[in-house]
Amino acid sequence: MLLLLPLALANEPRLVVAHLAFPEGVQASSARVELQANEDSLELILSDDGRSPSDAPSDNIWTAQGELDYARWTAISLYAALPGEAEQLLYQGYESSDELGPLRFGWTSVQDPDGLQIRRSVAGWPGASAPVDNQRPLLVSFGWGLIALAWVGVLAALRLLKR
Numbered sequence: 192m193l194l195l196l197p198l199a200l201a202n203e204p205r206l207v208v209a210h211l212a213f214p215e216g217v218q219a220s221s222a223r224v225e226l227q228a229n230e231d232s233l234e235l236i237l238s239d240d241g242r243s244p245s246d247a248p249s250d251n252i253w254t255a256q257g258e259l260d261y262a263r264w265t266a267i268s269l270y271a272a273l274p275g276e277a278e279q280l281l282y283q284g285y286e287s288s289d290e291l292g293p294l295r296f297g298w299t300s301v302q303d304p305d306g307l308q309i310r311r312s313v314a315g316w317p318g319a320s321a322p323v324d325n326q327r328p329l330l331v332s333f334g335w336g337l338i339a340l341a342w343v344g345v346l347a348a349l350r351l352l353k354r
Contacts, residue, residue, distance in 0.1 A: 204258040206293040208243075209235050210312075211253045211271065213300050217307070221278065222253045222271040224296070228262030228288070262288060269298060269309065281309040 209224045222237040235255035241248030243256055259265070269282035281300070288294050297312035 203261055205261055205288075206256060207233065207235070207259045207296070208256045208293055209237060209254065209296045211237055211269065211298045211300065212312075213251045213253070214302050215251065217251070217300070217302050218274060219253065220272050220274045220276075222269075224255065225268040225270075226259055227266040228259050228264070231260035231262070233257050233259045259294070264288060265294065267296060271300070271307065273307065279307070281307065282311065284311075 207226060211219075211222050211224075213219055219239075224235045224237065226233045226235070235257050237253035237255045239246075239249060239251065239253045243254040246252070246254045265286050265288045267282065267284060267286055268280060270278050271281050272278040282298055286294075286296065299310050299312050301308045301310065
């Protein structure tokens, strides 16, 4: 059954959501993503004006969405320009897209002496670009989970020592 799934989805367009977060103090003038999946291609013009669903205007997270045919792999090229500078290629690569549902791609940019550097975000939109302060609830929940796991391990070890 799972082997037939790609065949069933081959002609179904899927929602593609892309976001690019710029660091505080860096204002981009344009950003776009080119996607190629099999014979289908899509160019998304990213914006920071609140037009995309769940996007807050002027939050330095540029977003766009569109539809792309199903493919197991998607070739992606990400371009951006800072004010007064030419557009530059920030990211180029292939992403696995076997999952069902919308494709979510995200990047976080970092300003360093060599210019704008990009990192692929693994989480979905829009939280992938959130600062660490906004990710604390997730980190705390993982921490409590580890504490509970360690406590169970200690109790199990004590029980074994009593025997």
